[in-house]
Amino acid sequence: xxxxxxxxxxxxxxxxxxxxxxxxxxxxxxxxxxxxxxxxxxxxxxxxxxxxxxxxxxxxxxxxxxxxxxxxxxxxxxxxxxxxxxxxxxxxxxxxxxxxxxxxxxxxxxxxxxxxxxxxxxxxxxxxxxxxx
Amino acid sequence: xxxxxxxxxxxxxxxxxxxxxxxxxxxxxxxxxxxxxxxxxxxxxxxxxxxxxxxxxxxxxxxxxxxxxxxxxxxxxxxxxxxxxxxxxxxxxxxxxxxxxxxxxxxxxxxxxxxxxxxxxxxxxxxxxxxxxxxxxxxxxxxxxxxxxxxxxxxxxxxxxxxxxxxxxxxxxxxxxxxxxxxxxxxxxxxxxxxxxxxxxxxxxxxxxxxxxxxxxxxxxxxxxxxxxxxxxxxxxxxxxxxxxxxxxxxxxxxxxxxxxxxxxxxxxxxxxxxxxxxxxxxxxxxxxxxxxxxxxxxxxxxxxxxxxxxxxxxxxxxxxxxxxxxxxxxxxxxxxxxxxxxxxxxxxxxxxxxxxxxxxxxxxxxxxxxxxxxxxxxxxxxxxxxx
Numbered sequence: 001x002x003x004x005x006x007x008x009x010x011x012x013x014x015x016x017x018x019x020x021x022x023x024x025x026x027x028x029x030x031x032x033x034x035x036x037x038x039x040x041x042x043x044x045x046x047x048x049x050x051x052x053x054x055x056x057x058x059x060x061x062x063x064x065x066x067x068x069x070x071x072x073x074x075x076x077x078x079x080x081x082x083x084x085x086x087x088x089x090x091x092x093x094x095x096x097x098x099x100x101x102x103x104x105x106x107x108x109x110x111x112x113x114x115x116x117x118x119x120x121x122x123x124x125x126x127x128x129x130x131x132x133x
Numbered sequence: 134x135x136x137x138x139x140x141x142x143x144x145x146x147x148x149x150x151x152x153x154x155x156x157x158x159x160x161x162x163x164x165x166x167x168x169x170x171x172x173x174x175x176x177x178x179x180x181x182x183x184x185x186x187x188x189x190x191x192x193x194x195x196x197x198x199x200x201x202x203x204x205x206x207x208x209x210x211x212x213x214x215x216x217x218x219x220x221x222x223x224x225x226x227x228x229x230x231x232x233x234x235x236x237x238x239x240x241x242x243x244x245x246x247x248x249x250x251x252x253x254x255x256x257x258x259x260x261x262x263x264x265x266x267x268x269x270x271x272x273x274x275x276x277x278x279x280x281x282x283x284x285x286x287x288x289x290x291x292x293x294x295x296x297x298x299x300x301x302x303x304x305x306x307x308x309x310x311x312x313x314x315x316x317x318x319x320x321x322x323x324x325x326x327x328x329x330x331x332x333x334x335x336x337x338x339x340x341x342x343x344x345x346x347x348x349x350x351x352x353x354x355x356x357x358x359x360x361x362x363x364x365x366x367x368x369x370x371x372x373x374x375x376x377x378x379x380x381x382x383x384x385x386x387x388x389x390x391x392x393x394x395x396x397x398x399x400x401x402x403x404x405x406x407x408x409x410x411x412x413x414x415x416x417x418x419x420x421x422x423x424x425x426x427x428x429x430x431x432x433x434x435x436x437x438x439x440x441x442x443x444x445x446x447x448x449x450x451x452x453x454x455x456x457x458x459x460x461x462x463x464x465x466x467x468x469x470x471x472x473x474x475x476x477x478x479x480x481x482x483x484x485x486x487x488x489x490x491x492x493x494x495x496x497x498x499x500x501x502x503x504x505x506x507x508x509x510x511x512x513x514x515x516x517x518x519x520x521x
Contacts, residue, residue, distance in 0.1 A: 058417075058420050058421060058422070059420070060420045060421065061420075061421065077488075078393075078394040078395065079394070079420075079421065080394060080395040080488060080489040080491050080492070081483070081485075081488030081489050081492075082393075082394060082395055082396070082488060082489075082492070104424075104425070104426075107422070107424060108421075108422040108423060108424055109422070111416070111422040111424070112421050112422040
């Protein structure tokens with residue numbers, strides 16, 4: 001009986017401390033960045049990063065919101081108006097599940113918007129924010 | 134010309150107030166069917182945008198069938214329908230025209246010598262137009278029975294012949310109508326009405342004689358043979374795959390990696406040099422970073438090299454391989470692309486169900502096959518904004 005209670009408690013603890021509806025795949029991706037950043041991630045820092053107007057990148061893409069719109073819940077669009085499924089994990093459940101894909105797009109999008117690679121902290125914050133949405 | 138071997142089944146029409154029957158029903162149906170089909174081809178050929186080609190082509194096939202029928206009916210039809218009944222010597226023809234110019238005309242029950250020349254000229258011109266049309270359709274559009282055999286360049290070269298002969302046809306039609314009006318005036322016989330009712334008012338007209346049973350059965354055999362050969366040849370030729378279109382299986386890597394931001398362009402739309410330029414500059418791809426790891430990039434490049442416009446002989450590939458000097462990596466910057474889409478309003482491309490001019494597949498339903506047929510173009514209607 002004691003062991004059952006503790007199991008339930010552990011499960012609840014895990015559920016409530018892990019961000020949003022993240023499954024094991026998203027956790028693996030976030031943990032990958034956590035190892036690199038060696039810091040805790042913050043959803044509010046991620047949100048600020050997502051909305052920030054940048055100057056170092058290509059003129060056509062000053063912000064993540066240029067394509068992903070100002071709300072993670074919205075369908076975004078590329079510069080040629082092709083729809084992009086919402087970034088929020090609650091809207092698009094298979095988001096951030098493949099590290100290779102995530103890295104490819106961070107690479108492209110960060111270079112387009114900021115003119116440089118994003119740091120592991122920026123990436124982790126961004127993911128934490130999107131997963132909480 | 135009563136020496137044609139009609140022997141039985143003579144249909145005599147008594148000279149009645151309604152006139153003497155000279156044109157049989159098939160001739161009249163042929164005549165007015167031809168008027169309709171020719172009008173459609175002329176209007177669609179000279180006035181309509183090229184993408185209404187489908188109507189032009191169907192009317193063209195109708196003309197081919199009508200002309201074939203007329204050639205057979207010229208051998209087996211009723212008295213005045215037969216070619217033999219209106220082959221006149223040059224001397225007689227000139228005499229006739231001279232007479233008309235002086236305001237006099239001898240009576241002819243069927244075609245008069247000038248009209249006869251017109252019939253033969255029209256048949257030759259129409260046959261030339263259908264044959265050259267099928268060559269263009271096969272070469273330029275990779276469609277129809279000649280698609281498997283005629284290169285694009287031959288199709289394009291034939292266009293000038295087709296157009297020239299079409300102008301000739303316009304001239305013949307004008308001459309035909311004027312000649313008919315003049316002759317009608319001189320002979321006081323409404324020739325246009327005669328072609329509708331089949332009857333001439335002049336009591337001196339020799340009545341129609343329909344072919345007899347022997348001729349009919351002989352004609353039937355010939356019709357069956359001609360129909361089977363023609364239909365068989367058409368079917369076999371049409372079954373031959375179009376020579377300019379490459380059959381290829383789409384590449385999954387390409388479709389996913391190059392289809393995230395925009396429609397994954399058919400490889401036939403740019404020449405090898407342009408694809409190489411695009412793949413070498415993905416870090417600054419039209420003002421955006423589209424980098425790929427080198428392994429993926431190489432496999433995509435191999436695919437694009439293999440199926441670039443050099444491998445195709447289609448209308449799109451042949452025209453789009455002439456890239457813009459200033460912007461050699463772009464499809465929509467080519468002079469051909471801009472010319473063909475110049476009449477489309479900018480707002481149309483921005484419609485939410487199209488998005489951009491680069492979204493070829495929104496309007497060209499066959500874009501993925503590389504065909505870009507005129508018949509597959511459908512500009513989607515603007516979506517109705519949701520009621521608030």
